[in-house]
Amino acid sequence: MVQKKIYKKNIKTKKRLGNNIFSFMRIFSILIIICTGAYFFEKKTEEILKKSRFFTIKTVLIEGCFRVDKNEVLMKSKIASGLPIIDLKPALIEKELKQIQWVRDVKIIRNFPSNIKIKIEEREPIALINYGKVWYTDKEGVLLPMFKATYSNLPLVSGIKLDSTGRVDKQDIERLKKFLKECKNSNVVLARHISQLDLSDKNLIKIKLEDYPTIIELSDNNTEMLLQRLQRIISLNSEEDLQKEKIPKKIDLCYENLAFVRW
Secondary structure (H helix, E strand, O other): OOHHHHHHHHHHHHHHHHHHHHHHHHHHHHHHHHHHHHHHHHHHHHEEEEEEEEEEEEEEEEEEEOOOOOOHHHHOOOOOOOHHHHHHHHHHHHHHHHHOOOOEEEEEEEEEEEEEEEEEEEEEEEEEEEOOEEEEEEOOOEEEOOOOOOOOOOEEEOOOOOOOOOOOOHHHHHHHHHHHHHHHOOOHHHHHEEEEEEOOOOOOEEEEEEEEEEEEEEOOOOOOHHHHHHHHHHHHHOHHHHHHOOOOOOOEEEEOOOEEEEE
C-alpha cells in the first residue's frame, strides 16, 4: 500500500516537471519568435528609412565655432546633404572632430527627419606659451596653434616643461592657473598688465609688465599682498622718471616684509 502511494507520488512529480518544461519551452519559443520578428522589423524599417527621401539630410547647423573653421568641421564630419540620416554614426563623427586641436568637446544631434546639429565646445586659452615657438594653452595644458595676424593680451609664459603627451607639465599648468587666479582676485590694476611670466625657477616667478622693462621677482605665496606692494613701489615712479628711464632694473619681492629695488 505504501509502495503504491510512493509510485503515484512519483508519477505526479514527473507530470508536474514535464508540464513545467513544456511551459518553459513554449515561453522560450514565443520569445524567440518575438525577437526574430522585431529584428526583421527593425531591418525592414531601416531599409525603408534609407530609401526614403523624407529621411535624408537637408540642413547641417554648426554651433559654437569662434576660432574653429566651420568648413573644417563640415569636411571632417563628412556630413553632406542627401545622405540618409539613419546612416549617421554620431560617436564616430564626434571622435573625428575632437582631433581638431581647438575642439574640446563636440555633440552630434540628429533632429529627425532631416536636420543635423553639430555643437562645438572650443578650448579657452589662458596664456601664451613660448616653447620653440609661441602657442596658446588652455586650463588643461593643451598647446594650441596661433592664428595668422593674431593679437592677444594674454601673458607670454616661458620656463615650462611638456609631459609625454605633449601637454604642459601638470605641475607647471597648475602653478600657472593658481598665479593667474590670484592675480584676477587681487583687484590690483597692474595685474591686468602682466605681459611676461617666467616659471623656470621653482621657488619664484619672474614677471614683466606692459611698457615697464623692470624684471620683477615674486614668490608663489601671498601673490595678492605682493602685487599690492608692487603697485605701491611702481606708483613712486613718476611719468617724468619713466621718460628719463629712471626706473629700476629689478624689483625683488621674494621676502616676507622687504622689497629689494635695484637701479
